[in-house]
Amino acid sequence: MGRIKTTFIKRKTKELFKTYGDQFTTDFASNKGMANKTVKVESKKLRNIIAGYMTRLKRKEQ
Numbered sequence: 622m623g624r625i626k627t628t629f630i631k632r633k634t635k636e637l638f639k640t641y642g643d644q645f646t647t648d649f650a651s652n653k654g655m656a657n658k659t660v661k662v663e664s665k666k667l668r669n670i671i672a673g674y675m676t677r678l679k680r681k682e683q
Contacts, residue, residue, distance in 0.1 A: 634674045647679045
């Protein structure tokens with residue numbers, strides 16, 4: 622089993638998916654950079670969790 626995402630992470634990632642969904646890809650490294658540009662997050666850990674969840678959503682979409 623994997624780690625459980627909080628509702629904050631899920632909500633922010635789904636908002637980003639609706640607005641910037643075409644700019645994100647299935648690559649984690651590029652999603653990290655894109656998340657850094659679009660979200661004002663204090664810590665790198667939260668940014669990486671958002672980027673990882675976005676990667677998972679994009680893979681599920683395909």
